[in-house]
Amino acid sequence: MAKQSTLNKSIFKFMGPKHWLSWFAMGIAYVLSFLPWSLQQVLGKYLGRTLHAIAKRRRHICDVNLKICYPEMSDTERKNLTKAHFESMGKGTIETFSSWFQSQKKFQSRITFEGQDIVDKVLAKGRGCILISGHFSSLDFCGSQMPRFIDAHPIYKLQTNPVMNWVMERQRKAIFSKTIERTNMREVLKSLKQNKAVWYAVDQDYGRKNSVFAPFYGHQCATIAHIGRIANMTNAPVVLYDYGRTKNGYLLKLTEVENYPSQDDVENATRINELMEKVIEPKKEQYYWTHRRFKTQPIHGDPSPYDK
Known part of the structure; x- marks a missing residue:
């Protein structure tokens, strides 16, 4: 099925029998979003354990990624990290429901934000800024909190x-003043010209056409090249957005990326990957290890490491 925006489409277009199961799932998600935060965390943990038991393909992808990135890790350590990762992803699923169906103010007491001085500094330049982040299990939840501190326009990918x-x-649309589909470069440049923050998650494999190869945990990895290109084109400051789950809530932190970009795509991509490694290490279990980060190989035609 083609991925198409639904913003201009009525809900009645999606009320046929083929969509009933999806609406049933959305109904369950809506109900779960009302649970107390602590209960959501427990429920998410056990949801993750269930997914770990049944999602054989995703478990395999996670295991391959950990073997590539942490070759020194023992089998036991890797298995424990894999289980912790799935528990974290389960929690993230329930958190996503809350970000969809609950007011962001409901959870503001659990949010710690560091970087208001960075927001003020970079936007004072009048060129907007480019927020860069990785994919962690609390992506949707922490992302929904960001507009409380900075007018961010997220780049998003349509779902099937x-x-x-x-x-x-x-x-x-209700949370952000604007969202941008990832292929719409015109809107990216418009937002920066309006002195807004454009938010990219920069750590996924978008294929050979849109990437250069740069080291990620010591292995050549397809990495998007246009962050440095946009920064060079617009002179917009680049800001690292680090976020994640803590014992009692969430930490959101902004840090300006100094001396970036250079004029070299590979050098810029290498810097991006180094920043991603830095924010992954303190919370390894929260990272999206179930994404096929190394699926595009440097030599065209070489098999994916995820092929069995």
């Missing part, structure tokens, strides 16, 4: 399921 798209796109 149209019902999920319908809910997701409207939720984000």
Whole structure:
């Protein structure tokens, strides 16, 4: 099924029988979003354990990624980290429901934000800024909190399921002053010209066409090249957005990336990957290890490490 925006489409377009199961799932998600935070965390943990038991393919991808990135890790350590990762992803699933269906103010007492001085500094330059982050399990939840501190315009990827798209796109429209589909470069440049923050998650494999190869945990990895290109084109400051789950809530932190970009795409991509490694290490279990980060190989035609 083609991935299409649902923003201009009525809900009635998605009320046919083929969508009933998706709406049922959205109904469960809505109910779960009302649970107390502590209970959501427990429920998410056990949801993650269930996924760990049944999601054989995702478990395999996680295991391959950990072997590539942490070759010194023992089998026991890797298995424990994999289990912790799935528990974290389970929690993230329940948190996503809260970000979709609950007011962001409901959780503000659990949010610690560091970087208001960075916001003021970079936007005072009048060129907007480029926020860069990785994919962690609390992505949707922490992302929904960001507009409280900075007017961020997130870059997003459409989902295959149209019902999920319908809910997701409207939720984000209600929270963010603007969202940008990832292929719409014109809107990216417009937002920066309006002195807004454009938010990219920069750590996924978007294929050979849109990437250069740069080291990630010591292995050549397809890394998007246009962060440095946009920064060079617009002179917009680049800001690292680090976020994650803590014992009693969430920490959101902004840090300006100094001496970036250079004129070399590979050098810029290498810097991006180094920053991602830095924010992954303190909270390894929260990172998206179930994404096929190394699927595009430097030599065209070489098999993916995830092929069995």
